[in-house]
Amino acid sequence: xxxxSYSDVFSxxxxxxxxxxxxxxxxxxxxxxxxxxxxxxAVNGDxxxxxxxxxxxxxxxxxxxxxxxxxxxxxxxxx
Numbered sequence: 201x202x203x204x205s206y207s208d209v210f211s212x213x214x215x216x217x218x219x220x221x222x223x224x225x226x227x228x229x230x231x232x233x234x235x236x237x238x239x240x241x242a243v244n245g246d247x248x249x250x251x252x253x254x255x256x257x258x259x260x261x262x263x264x265x266x267x268x269x270x271x272x273x274x275x276x277x278x279x
Contacts, residue, residue: 228266
């Protein structure tokens with residue numbers, strides 16, 4: 201038996217719908233949630249090592265789920 205997450209059970213998609221360049225040092229949130237905020241420690245492939253800015257807990261997150269805080273989508277940034 202494989203354990204499923206709420207996202208899997210309810211078919212919730214947390215991926216962002218625009219391109220964004222996420223790098224170490226950026227402040228991000230994950231999914232459509234406003235909190236918690238994370239600082240990106242490192243990026244490797246499609247994953248980011250992130251640290252919760254409130255409690256210091258480290259996590260791994262998919263880059264496609266990370267959204268820069270107060271960032272613009274890449275398409276709008278060049279305009």
